[in-house]
Amino acid sequence: MKTGKRSAHHNQVGDHCSRWTVPREEIFNLLIQSQQHLSAKEAYAILNPSNPAIGLTTIYRTLDLLDRAGLVRRVNTGDGQVRFEYRRGHDSDHHHHLICTGCGKILNYRDFEKEELDLVRKTEDILAKKYGFLIREHNIEFLGLCPDCRPGGKNSPLK
Amino acid sequence: MKTGKRSAHHNQVGDHCSRWTVPREEIFNLLIQSQQHLSAKEAYAILNPSNPAIGLTTIYRTLDLLDRAGLVRRVNTGDGQVRFEYRRGHDSDHHHHLICTGCGKILNYRDFEKEELDLVRKTEDILAKKYGFLIREHNIEFLGLCPDCRPGGKNSPLK
DNA sequence: ATGATAATGATAATCATTATCATTAATAAA
DNA sequence: TTTATTAATGATAATGATTATCATTATCAT
Incomplete structure (x- = not known):
């Protein structure tokens, strides 16, 4: 299985984790590509067909990781689900x-x-x-x- | 038991409920007096000693009622609990x-x-x-x- | 007072999110 | 490259907030 290391991002995330893995890559890519604000459940539903090996738990964990790393923004829509959006930083x-x-x-x-x-x-x-x-x-x-x-x-x- | 009818508020709430009850009065008063943003649980903890008959469920329901009536504002602090504050309307x-x-x-x-x-x-x-x-x-x-x-x-x- | 019915509270059910833990994968060392 | 170390994963159970259910009680118009 391909490693999917991404040094550019690895640097930014480095303080919060030590291994940039395939699930993280997939989840992060989804956020970057998505035009919508995604909840963990929604991200799971989208990823599952192509990546059935990625569990919901990992999505929760990765979204939290990306948030702590400042790569993603937490949006509170008040409907009981927390959503996330890619934060371009510019x-x-x-x-x-x-x-x-x-x-x-x-x-x-x-x-x-x-x-x-x-x-x-x-x-x-x-x-x-x-x-x-x-x-x-x-x-x-x-x-x-x-x-x-x-x-x-x-x-x-x-x- | 005293009714606690409060015609001034009854008018405002009238579209959303038909009876202004003692629990509603107590809960509403707490919100008015409180300087903080209260969650249902917090409101329950505060009211319980003096009003052990008021259940947590009623607090959830009443806060929602007051919100729909526009008397109270829902604040999303992002810590997993929804909080409410009295909305003075001015x-x-x-x-x-x-x-x-x-x-x-x-x-x-x-x-x-x-x-x-x-x-x-x-x-x-x-x-x-x-x-x-x-x-x-x-x-x-x-x-x-x-x-x-x-x-x-x-x-x-x-x- | 009484009848109709809205409101209540105890309880169980949901739903999103987190913790646990055995297994797997990624990195470093040999 | 094999192997050892350990972080990351995913299935599952646990949690915590909120909501639904339903039998009982309180309120209001009569």
Whole structure:
């Protein structure tokens, strides 16, 4: 069986584990390729047909590993499952979420106004000074109804 | 046993239930008084000594009821328990969270700059137009290390 | 008071996530 | 390359939070 060592990533993950294995490679690749936020169960369902040897437990463990290594971001959608998304690490990948409370759909958006970025930075500064917090990250999410679920939409009870 | 009817709230909750009961009153009061974000378990632990007749199930149900009625806000701290906080409904109560990834402490902050409020509104507008979303709410959270957990702090491994 | 029914609480059931542990695979040493 | 060491895996059981069930109790309109 091929080793699948990936030195570029091995360096980043090195502090948290010592062996970059085939299951880890597969799981990580899936996250990189996926356009959606995947839960452990979902990742399992996708991988299982092609990689029936990879167990659900390993997926949980690997997602946690990747999160600790900072390669993946944990997203809390509030529906009882934790989801993960690949974190590209470039600012260009930074985005916020638009969550439909009707159907649970999640949209990423990254069309920030320049002011939005300034504001976040400024707010972080203020909070750091006022509360002594060392701010590492922020999440902004807007909740509402998507076109299908809003009144008049095809999923809406109010047509 | 006293009924504990509370007409002011009854009106708000009326769409979601028909009887304002003693357990609901107690649970709601606890949320109003508490300065912290409470999980069902925590609420149970606090209420139990004085109200041993109130079961955990009822607490789950009531918190959900209050949430659906908009009287309480669900907060996802990502530690596996859903927490709730009383939602005062005035704009003055609107706040964001400052979460310490070291010890899990949550700080509310509401010292917004006026620009921050303007910007959020503007962003909502833009997103509504661009994606057809009807935006009802937003959550902004900053994650980082509190004074105790940051390097040099008394909880930090780096002293 | 009484009848209709919503709310309750004890219990069991779910569902996501974690711990355990014997087995397997990956790396280092010979 | 074989082998020894040990990290990683996967099946399974365990946990912990939340939800469903259902017989009993409390509430409200009459």
